Amino acid sequence: MKTFEYTIKDPNGLHARPAGLLVQMAQKSASTVKIARGEKTADLKRLFAVMGMNIKQGETVTVSVDGADEEETAKALNEFIKSNF
């Protein structure tokens, strides 16, 4: 399993449009992808679940990727999150 942490810098938090692109990216992966903040965890392949977490600026999220292509998936997601949030 690959994990990484990131603190959201975007004033709008994890808002719809880039969040949508993030979910799309996760959906392409063969691995299980989760996003967690504190106790709450959501499947990163599910848009409503991710939006439902209402992740805001300043909050730290942990993304974990588990599966065959975890290495590439984690890398791609990390880059996308860093440059969009």
Place this chain on the structure above:
Amino acid sequence: MTVLRGEGVSSGIASGKLIFLRRDAPSPVRREINDPETEISRFNEARNEAIRQLSKLYAESRAVLGDEHALLFEIHKMMLDDLDYRESVEGLIRSERVNAEYAVAQTASQFADMFRQMDDLYMRERSADVLDVSARVVRLLAGEEVSMPKGSEPFILAADDLAPSETARLDRGRILAFVTMRGSKNSHTAIFARTMGIPAVVELGNSLNESLDGKSVFVDGEAGTVYIEPDPKTESELRSRAHAAEERRRYFERFRGLDAYSPSGRRVLLGANIGSPQDLNLVLAAGADAIGLFRSEFLYLGRDAYPSEDEQFDAYRKAAEAMAGRTVVIRTLDIGADKQAKYFELPQEENPALGMRAIRICLTRPEVFKTQLRALYRASAYGNIAIMFPMIASVEEVRRAKEYCAQVCSELKSEGIAFNSETQVGIMIETPAAAIISDILAPEVDFFSIGTNDLTQYTLAADRQNEAVQPFCDVHHEAVLRLIRMTVENAHKSGIWAGICGELAADTALTDTFMEIGVDELSMPPGNIPEIRAKILDR
């Protein structure tokens, strides 16, 4: 005459017959079904058709609304594809043996509630999106279509609310304006109306009701008022205002796309002043030749921590790409004075306008400054970016700022990151000091941009935020005009260009003076560009 008051979200005056959009509210009746699997495949057929429609809508609305706004329909598609959404609908059909229409409507209201309960405004607005896409599926299941009122005459559309997808499809040739009971200023619907140039008033509440259907009305999208069957006096006032506004718009339209030249044959670029990439649609709609002032503060204000290099890079690149080769002048951080951000921990000052601000802060906090410069240079590989330093008062400051540019360029080079090594570097002329020594500043830079707002307040020693001294703040003061002339002449002596990016740039009383002085660029709020272009070209 009745006057309804709401929130004006898109300006313009329109008059015509008020026609209500009639559509069956997507609150389908619950029916028992026998075969859940058949019902689920009905749902999926409708869902797939809805996705096809949304793809089409996305493609069509890109031209009208621009990529940024059109992306909303991509999100709508993803909502319909979402597993939680699908599982909820299919689960209801299976467990409760209900019809697909009902299951979709139930799911929509559950998800909409989830968004409505969130504490931030942005997320609350998303409930409209879930309801919008779900209503589409329900209509497809029921074989209904929302059809715009028929008839050949253009009209004013009234509705309880308009979904973003409905607004994007409004035919500008037939819909003179729209008015709604609900809605809000920051909704996509409002933003779309402004982008499409359709006058609109929202939040009219129950005063807007179907008893008004067919009545003759006037809509003032700026004031947010709707006049129902206005009395003759009001009507003739409104008509002449509408007529004058329309005449002006048509007149300005004649000059769209034409390059502006001064009487002596000098090309004058008409640039736009913007505060965030969200304004790019307005810039393109106004037919701007360039972005003459992109204020970078939006990246720093209203938050708790410094923006990252990548975040800044993204915003700058977006602007550079949207302008497709036209110049985008980005002003480096101009914080301090009336613009404060807590995390900068700036000390309280007796006299902030004469205190630590803009380049003064940047030069004492090289790490903040260099992060911004790196983002700017990286973005320079994607279009025609020019970097501009604010609040310059000495040659030394320019040299130090340029030293940081050189450091950043050599770092990027050694890291193998692409950037444009020819990126123009210029300064704001907004202190009297800079104007007076513009002859020795000019050889140091590629351009000047005169910030008339600060230049005026510093020259006249009159605070522009102090109501009491407004009589002393004569924006046409000879002292300011002399400084402008001097700056432009010194720029030309060194072979560089000089523009104006303060409020004076859009002052039609001075356009002729600026032409005579030889100003190379006037940068202003996008909405003023058509008027100034006409002013320069029509002689």
